[in-house]
Amino acid sequence: MGVLLRGGLVVTQNSKRQTKRMDILLRGNKIAKISQKITEKPEFIIDCSNKLVLPGLCNTHGHLAMTLLRGYGDDMPLQQWLENRIWPAEAKLSGDDVYWGSLFACLEMMKSGTTSCADMYFFMEKAAEAVGKSGMRGLLCHGMIDLGDSEKAEKELNASVSFINSWHGKENGRISCSLGPHSVYTCSKELLEKTVALSKKKNLKIQLHLAETRKELNDSKKQFGKRPGEYAGSLGLLTQNTILAHCGWLSMSEIKTVAKKGAHVSHNPESNLKLASGIAPVSEMLEEGVSVSLGTDGAASNNSLSLFGAMKTCAIIHKANRWDATIVNAQQTLDMATVNGAKALGINAGSIEEGKLADIITLDLNSPSLNPQHNLISNLVYSENGSSVRDVIIDGRIVMQDRRVLLFDENFVIEKARKVAEGLVGRKG
Numbered sequence: 001m002g003v004l005l006r007g008g009l010v011v012t013q014n015s016k017r018q019t020k021r022m023d024i025l026l027r028g029n030k031i032a033k034i035s036q037k038i039t040e041k042p043e044f045i046i047d048c049s050n051k052l053v054l055p056g057l058c059n060t061h062g063h064l065a066m067t068l069l070r071g072y073g074d075d076m077p078l079q080q081w082l083e084n085r086i087w088p089a090e091a092k093l094s095g096d097d098v099y100w101g102s103l104f105a106c107l108e109m110m111k112s113g114t115t116s117c118a119d120m121y122f123f124m125e126k127a128a129e130a131v132g133k134s135g136m137r138g139l140l141c142h143g144m145i146d147l148g149d150s151e152k153a154e155k156e157l158n159a160s161v162s163f164i165n166s167w168h169g170k171e172n173g174r175i176s177c178s179l180g181p182h183s184v185y186t187c188s189k190e191l192l193e194k195t196v197a198l199s200k201k202k203n204l205k206i207q208l209h210l211a212e213t214r215k216e217l218n219d220s221k222k223q224f225g226k227r228p229g230e231y232a233g234s235l236g237l238l239t240q241n242t243i244l245a246h247c248g249w250l251s252m253s254e255i256k257t258v259a260k261k262g263a264h265v266s267h268n269p270e271s272n273l274k275l276a277s278g279i280a281p282v283s284e285m286l287e288e289g290v291s292v293s294l295g296t297d298g299a300a301s302n303n304s305l306s307l308f309g310a311m312k313t314c315a316i317i318h319k320a321n322r323w324d325a326t327i328v329n330a331q332q333t334l335d336m337a338t339v340n341g342a343k344a345l346g347i348n349a350g351s352i353e354e355g356k357l358a359d360i361i362t363l364d365l366n367s368p369s370l371n372p373q374h375n376l377i378s379n380l381v382y383s384e385n386g387s388s389v390r391d392v393i394i395d396g397r398i399v400m401q402d403r404r405v406l407l408f409d410e411n412f413v414i415e416k417a418r419k420v421a422e423g424l425v426g427r428k429g
């Protein structure tokens with residue numbers, strides 16, 4: 001029964017961070033057995049003798065359907081980009097757009113080795129349908145924005161609750177739902193407080209953008225008399241259930257609080273660089289023991305959803321920024337994309353160990369980027385871009401085999417996404 005990955009070079013990401021040649025037997029949606037030689041007869045065997053086997057990567061921040069806006073307004077100042085390009089297009093979005101944009105995003109992520117993702121957007125029922133169809137695992141939330149309007153706040157909360165009620169735990173648990181207050185500057189204090197109360201009552205995760213830009217920091221000081229992290233903390237938003245996206249402008253004291261409270265940070269280095277938001281104090285976060293994971297953010301601000309790209313960028317920018325080539329090393333960066341990412345999303349994955357969820361990818365060991373093999377972790381972080389990914393297994397199911405996606409027609413999805421994207425930007429509002 002099950003799937004056997006035979007003879008692969010396994011980067012386990014277990015507590016000893018061992019890499020060894022092993023057989024891996026999957027049963028149901030779990031890793032049942034890891035051993036040098038497994039004799040059980042499985043239903044399906046993947047020959048991994050020329051493959052590197054790695055836990056599937058976890059993308060802890062993004063807006064899936066923004067794939068439709070990839071390349072639609074680049075090299076622009078943030079505010080202009082939002083006001084003239086992104087917001088007007090988003091105002092015209094339909095549920096159908098979100099479905100195809102999200103499925104397209106899942107395709108891109110699977111092709112580059114991502115098995116779990118976070119999503120904050122609109123028409124979330126459609127996003128959930130797409131994630132369900134693709135075979136991916138997702139932590140999804142309706143992005144709430146009330147701009148101080150209490151009627152809107154109520155509507156946003158209701159939309160979140162109804163989405164959570166219909167989708168949380170669906171697709172054999174592959175889909176989880178969270179609360180998604182967009183940020184402390186687009187949500188009223190009341191909405192944020194209600195979010196915290198609901199999260200506590202129902203043990204729900206919260207996804208929140210925090211301290212993304214210098215403008216947000218300055219506005220927060222003026223409006224609340226506090227830095228964004230201090231304000232979020234005062235409202236009870238910093239808990240083990242919270243994923244804080246960006247955190248580019250946290251002070252040392254805010255970093256210490258985030259570490260103490262056990263809140264998770266999703267670092268989005270490429271989005272931060274592209275939008276000129278700044279460079280997050282990641283080495284300081286790691287030193288203080290913050291659990292830092294990696295996100296790509298939406299495709300409009302990256303513009304790629306490859307976590308291999310995010311890993312490389314992450315591992316090199318902090319070195320240059322601090323004039324210190326020893327910080328944010330390859331192993332720490334791989335941990336962010338695997339172990340820490342799974343922790344942030346609240347899933348029992350991120351490493352290849354018996355009993356963990358069977359979210360596993362394989363890469364072609366004969367690929368140029370993975371050779372020579374002096375240090376496979378370095379190769380994965382500094383030279384691989386995702387194109388060596390061969391097989392993707394999520395929840396024990398093979399969803400991509402030898403780069404061929406199995407659960408949907410990938411060419412049809414690309415074609416459809418292209419048409420939907422053209423329709424969206426051409427549509428009268």
Ligand SMILES: [Zn+2]
Pocket residue numbers: 061062063209245297298
């Ligand atoms: Zn974002």
